[in-house]
Amino acid sequence: MELRVEDAIQWFTKVNEKIQENKDYLTSLDQVIGDSDHGINMARGFQEVENKLSTQEYQEVADVLKEVAMTLISKVGGASGPLFGTAFLKFSQAVKGINPVDYTSFTSGIEEALQGVMHRGKATTGEKTMIDVWAPVVHSFQEAHDFEDNPFLKVAKQAMEDTKDIMATKGRAAYFKGKSIGYIDPGAASTYLIFEALEEVIKGSK
Amino acid sequence: MSYVGIVLISHSPKIVEGLKELIREVIQDVPIELAGGTEENEIGTSMEKIMKAVNDADKGKGVILFYDIGSAKMNAEMAIEMLETEAILVEAPLVEGSYVAAVESGMGKSLMEIVNAMEKNF
Numbered sequence: 001m002e003l004r005v006e007d008a009i010q011w012f013t014k015v016n017e018k019i020q021e022n023k024d025y026l027t028s029l030d031q032v033i034g035d036s037d038h039g040i041n042m043a044r045g046f047q048e049v050e051n052k053l054s055t056q057e058y059q060e061v062a063d064v065l066k067e068v069a070m071t072l073i074s075k076v077g078g079a080s081g082p083l084f085g086t087a088f089l090k091f092s093q094a095v096k097g098i099n100p101v102d103y104t105s106f107t108s109g110i111e112e113a114l115q116g117v118m119h120r121g122k123a124t125t126g127e128k129t130m131i132d133v134w135a136p137v138v139h140s141f142q143e144a145h146d147f148e149d150n151p152f153l154k155v156a157k158q159a160m161e162d163t164k165d166i167m168a169t170k171g172r173a174a175y176f177k178g179k180s181i182g183y184i185d186p187g188a189a190s191t192y193l194i195f196e197a198l199e200e201v202i203k204g205s206k
Numbered sequence: 207m208s209y210v211g212i213v214l215i216s217h218s219p220k221i222v223e224g225l226k227e228l229i230r231e232v233i234q235d236v237p238i239e240l241a242g243g244t245e246e247n248e249i250g251t252s253m254e255k256i257m258k259a260v261n262d263a264d265k266g267k268g269v270i271l272f273y274d275i276g277s278a279k280m281n282a283e284m285a286i287e288m289l290e291t292e293a294i295l296v297e298a299p300l301v302e303g304s305y306v307a308a309v310e311s312g313m314g315k316s317l318m319e320i321v322n323a324m325e326k327n328f
Contacts (some may be wrong), residue, residue, distance in 0.1 A: 037249070037250075041250070073253055073281075073284065074245070074252065074253060074254055075245075076250075077244040077248065077249075077250030077251070077252070077277070078250055078276075078277050079276050079277035079280060080277075081253075081277065081281070082253070082277060082280035082281050082283075082284055083280065085284075086280075086284070120280055120283070120284075121280070171276065172275070172276055
């Protein structure tokens with residue numbers, strides 16, 4: 001498959017549904033090792049994304065991704081805004097002019113997204129952040145050859161669960177030091193939802 | 207005479223309002239702009255608020271930015287990347303740093319001189 005404008009819109013419509021459904025769950029994760037606002041912030045940001053995507057017209061996938069990015073940057077409020085915002089902004093720049101987005105270009109896009117998150121957050125893998133999900137997913141895309149035969153969702157789920165065992169050394173969770181062990185990172189959990197939504201779009205297009 | 211502008215960024219509007227009040231006790235002429243809270247004045251930070259504050263604080267000699275925690279830094283970095291203004295985000299304590307910077311700016315120091323003073327002091 002290739003990702004068309006309508007697929008991209010559907011992707012983020014599904015992300016919004018998942019974020020709204022899991023708003024309290026995400027906030028509960030953030031209650032333990034953060035400031036209890038992750039679910040609320042993400043729900044506000046993605047609701048705004050949905051409002052934009054359902055009313056505007058887009059020429060290409062890159063335009064959809066840019067809209068998502070700018071909306072998250074201005075509406076989320078917490079650290080997730082600039083992080084997810086930068087991810088989708090870099091993604092958008094990487095696939096600009098490519099429409100629909102083929103598998104190779106999509107892979108370049110999420111590579112750039114990951115680099116963007118790492119640069120913005122000055123973080124790397126193993127620090128109990130969303131990067132611990134983004135990085136293995138990117139790797140899965142690099143290893144596979146098309147959307148359908150890519151086990152990225154399984155990879156993402158395992159990676160998200162593995163953040164339980166990591167002690168946070170980045171972000172506000174780092175203040176909690178050893179107490180952060182045993183809990184899934186909220187940013188890793190919301191990143192998983194983003195890829196779960198992508199998987200559904202890919203399945204639905206078969 | 208124009209001065210280096212100062213932007214105070216915090217998750218809480220009240221923190222920067224109080225801080226500005228504190229600085230204004232001693233320094234009246236230096237431009238100080240606030241970017242506290244989200245667009246809705248809730249706890250958080252807003253890139254757009256920071257961009258506006260930088261624009262308003264810029265009187266031709268550049269702007270120095272101070273922040274409190276977490277997302278404030280990332281939003282400030284993005285705001286600077288999007289603007290043409292000469293603006294520098296410094297790693298100094300929000301309260302003491304901006305207080306000293308306001309005094310230095312009031313003495314007519316350049317942006318780089320103030321940034322260097324921050325690096326030396328904190």
